[in-house]
Amino acid sequence: MTQLDHRGIVEVSDGGVSVELRGESMTLNIGPQHPSTHGVLRLVAQVDGERITKLEPNIGYMHRGYEKLTEVRTYAQIMALINRIDWVSGFANEVAFVRAVEKLMGIEPTERAQMIRLILTELTRISNHLLFASSFPLELGAFTPLMYAMRDREYVLDLLESVTGGRFHPNFNRVGGIKPAAGGGKTQKNVSLDLPAGFYAAVESAMDRIERSCEELDELVTGNEMIQMRTKGVGIISYEDAIAFGVSGPNARGSGVPIDLRKVEHDLLPYDGLDFDVITQDGCDAFSRYLVRIGEIRESVKIVRQAIHSVPAGPLVAKVPRVLKVPAGRVYVRAENPKGEMGYYVVSQGGRIPYRVKIRTGSFSNISVMSKVAVGLLIPDLVASMGSLDFVLGDVDR
Amino acid sequence: MTDNPSETAESPLEGVSALESVSSLDVFAADLAAKVGAESWTADNGTVHVYVTRDKWVDAAITARDEAELGFFSWLSAIDWSKEVAVGEPAADVDNLEERYEVLCRLSSPVADTAAILVTTLAKDDARLDSLVPVYTGAAWHERECAEMFGIDFRGHPNLIKLYLPQEFEGHPLRKSFALGAREVKPWPGHVDVEDMPSVENVEAAAQETDGEEGS
C-alpha cells in the first residue's frame, strides 16, 4: 500500500499489521551436484525467501562435443556413439540418423527391418517413460513408485537385450536395415540376428505386465490427492511459449500442441499401418505432462501389440557396399524421440566421414523455457516442474 | 544441388524444368522462396533449403513465421566451409570451394509437416548477423551456442555469453581449424605392426651372400 522507501519498507498491509521490509534476495545455487537436477545442471536462482525471482540455467558440465566427434568418425562409428546422447532412450536416437544416411544414399531399408525398428523404438519409449514415472514422484518425495516402475522396466530392458545384445546402447541399426549377422567371418556371417525364439510370447507377457504397472501407478500416483496438489497449476508452459521456445514431445503435448512426429513423418517408420492416437492435455502444468506420458505408455503398448502381429518376412538388411561412401548432399530427418523432437542434419561431401552433423535434441529447447517458467515459483515447485520436463543432461549438452 | 535462378514474383514455378515432377515440396519451397525474396532454393532429399542474403535474414524469419505459419523454432547452427581441415576429411572439390560460414535456421509448423531451413552465408572475416531473438524467443540459446562454437557475432542478442564452455575458454571448437585434442595425444594403434620373419630373412640373406642372386 504505502511505499516508504527511505526506511526500506516495501509494503504495509491495510491495518498496518504486517510490514514487508525489502530484504536483498539470496543467490541460491541449485546444482551442479544436486539430487534433483537429473545430472549436472546448475540453476543460479535469485531467491526471495523461497520464491524465485530470476533463474538462469547454467549448462555445459556434460558437454562431450558430439558434433566435433562426428567429424572424425565413419558412419558406423557415429552410429555406435549417438545412442549415448540421450542414454535413457538409446535405440530411438539411432533411428533418425540411420534414416538420414539412407536418404542420402537413396537406399530403402527392408520392411522387416523397419518393423523391428518400430517395435524396438516403442519398447525404448516405454522404458524411457517408465523411468520418468519413477523419477518424477521421487522429486515430489514419494519413494515407492520408483521401485515399482524400475521393477517393471526390467521386463522391457530384458526384451531389448535379448534382441540387440545391449540394454541401453543397442547399436543395432545399420544403413539399410538392422544388424544382419553376428560377425563378418565365414561361420559368423550366417548366424542371423533375427528375433530370438519365444520373442513374441515374451513381448506379450511384458506388455500385460506394463499394463498392470500402469494401473498400479495410476492408483498410487495419479489418483493421489497430494501429488495432484503438488503438481496441478505448477510450472505453466503456455501454448505460445511452447512453440516459441521450440518445446517438443510430451512437454509440448502437455500444453495442448497437438503434434506427434510419428503421425507427421510418414517415411521414417511404418507407423501409418498401426492405429494409435496422440495424447494431448491442455492443462499446461506438470500434472498434465505427467498424464501425457502415462497415456503414451499405454499407446506404445497398443502399438507394440499390433506391430508384433504384422512383422513381414524378408531379409534383415538391404544390399549395401562394404565400405560405406555417402554421396555428397544435405538432409535433415527428425524423429519422435521419447524426450521430444530429435533430428540429425547430415552434410556429406561424398566420403566415409560426414563433413558436418548437427544434432537437434528435445531436452535442449525444453530446458530453455525454464528461465521463463520458473519466475515466481517456490523451490519445491521448481523441482516439481523440472522433474515434469523429463530431461537428461546428455540430451541438453550433447 | 540444382540451384534455381531467382524467380520473378508472379510465377514461382517458372524456374522448375518441365521434366522434373512438381512435388508438393517443390511447390511449398518455391512459394516460400518467392515470399521471402530468397536468392535460390533447393528441395532435394526431402529437405527444403531457402538461401537468403544476410540483410534479409530477420524479415525472412518474420515472413516465414507469419505468412508460412512456421512458428516452431527447431534449431539454428552453422557450417564452417574452409579449404584446409585440421580434423576429418576436407570438402568435396576443395580448390574452388568458397571459404565462408553458412548459418542455418530450421523453422517448422507446429501443427502440419511443412518445414524449411533458412540459410545465409557470411564471409569469414566479418561474421556478423542480426539476432532472431526478437522474432523467436527460443533462438537465444541456439545463437549463444553458435556464437561460442563458430565465433559468429549475433547483433541484438540479449546476453551473448558462452553457453556450454567456461567463460575464459579461448578458441571456437567447431571451426575446422580447431584440432581435436584427444587424437593429438594418443598415437593411432591402427598402423600395421607386423615385423618380418626373423628366421627366413636371415636364411635368405645368408643364402644370397653365399650363392650370389640365387636366393629363393
Place this chain on the structure above:
Amino acid sequence: MIENVPFALMLTFKVVVVLAAMLVVALVLIWGELKWGAHIQARVGPWYAGGRWGWAQPLADAVKFLQKEDLVPTAADGPVFRLAPYVMIAGTLAVFVVIPIGPSLVARDLDIGAFYLLAVSSLSTLGVLMAGWSSGNKYSLIGGVRAGAQLIAYELPLVLAVVAVVIEAGTLSLSGIVNAQAATSLPFVVPQIIGFVVFLVASLAELNRTPFDLPLAESELTMGYLTEYSGLRFTMFFLGEYAGMVSMGAIIATLYLGGYWAPGLSSDALKFAGPVILLVKIFVVAFLMIWIRWTYPRIREDQLQAIAWKWLIPLALFNIVITATLKVVL
C-alpha cells in the same frame, strides 16, 4: 515400594532404565522401518547384517556413523551447532517421565501429565531450529526455518486434540486417562475418532515425517537442516527422530488406545503384561507411520500451513465442542 533407596540413586536408575528401553525400542523401530519399507517396495532390505534377516543393521549403522569424522563447518556457529542434537533428544526422552507403563509402573505420575507432555514435546522443535540456523549453509537455513514454521503450525492441533481427550477423561494425569478408558472398557479412539485423526496427522508433522518432511526434503534441500551434520551428532539426530517416533507412539497409545490396559485382564495381571501391551501398541502406531511414509509424497510449505490452519484446527475445535456437549448431556 522400595522407599529406603536414596532418592538420587533411584532417579539415576529410572533415567538409565528409560534411556536404555527407549534406545532399544528406537533401534528396533529403525530395523522395522528398513524391513517394512523394503517389503513395501518389493525388495528385501537388510539381509546379511547379523546373520539372518539383517537384525543387526541398526547397530552396524550406529557404529558406522560413530566412526565417521565429526566435523563442524567453519561458517557454523560452534556451540549452538554442537548443542542442537542433544536438545532435540532431551525433548523426546523427557516425554517418558509421565507415560504409565504399568498400573503402578510410572516414573512420576504428574497430575498435569498431559500439559507437561505437550510442553516437553515442543522442546525438540528448538533443537531443529538451532541445527538449521547454526549450520551456516543456505540449504540448512531454509530447512531450519521451514521446520520452525511447520512445528509451530502443528503444535496447536496437537494441543486441541489432547484437550478433547482430557475433557473425555476428566483428568490431566495420564494414568487417570488410562483408568478412565479401562473403566468404560472402550479406548478413546472410538469416541474420539476425529481427535485421533487430527492428533495422528499433527504428530506426523511434529516428527518431520513424510508427507510433512519438508525440513528434511532430500530432493530439494539435499538433507535440510541435517546437511552439515556427520558422525556422532548425526547419529543423535537420527536416533532422535526414531526416539520421537517411539515417544509419539507411546503418547498416542496412552491417550487413544488405552495405554497399558487391555480388555479382560485383571489389574495385577496387567502389572506384568502392561509393558508388553504398551509396546505392541507402540509398534502398531509405528507401523502406521512407516506405512504412510513409504506411500505418500511431500506437500508444499503453503499447503502444509493451509492444512493446519484451515482443516486440523477447526476439526479439533469441532471435536472439543462435540465431546463437551456429549459429556454434559450423558
Place this chain on the structure above:
Amino acid sequence: MVKFPLIGLFKGLWVTIKTLFRKPVTVMYPDVKETPAPRARGVIALDTDNCTSCMLCVRECPDWCIYIEAHKVAIPSDKPGGRVRTRNELDRFDIDYGLCMYCGICVEVCPFDALYWSPEYEYGEYKISDLLHDKDKLVEWLQTVPEPPALEK
C-alpha cells in the same frame, strides 16, 4: 462411482500394503545368479588360430582400445621344393575394457571369425589397469561363448 474426497490416498495405501505381503523381487546375487540373454554383449573372446592380424578391428574401433602386434612365421609347404608361405603369428592382442564401449564394431567387422561376443559379465577389477585383457585371457573367454539362440520362425 461417487468420488469420496480422499479416496486416492486410501487406494495408495491399499497398493503398498498389497505389495508388503507379496514376495520381493530382489535376487540375492552371489547365491542366485540371473543368466543374461545369450546375445548379451558381456566380453569379447578371441580365437587366435583364426586371427590373421589384419588390423581391421583396430582401425574400426571408435575408442582405439585394441592393440595388436604380430610377426611373420614361415610355413614349410608339404610338397618338397614348394613355395614357403608366411603366416602372421600374434605376439600381443590386448583389449582395454576400461576404454571399450561394447559397441560390437570389431566383432562385426572381423572377416576371419576371430572375435566372438560372450555374455560373461563377472570380470570386475580393483585397479582399472587390470581391465586390459591380454591374449590368453581373451582366449579363456572362448569357453563362455554360448551357442547362437534359436530364432523366431
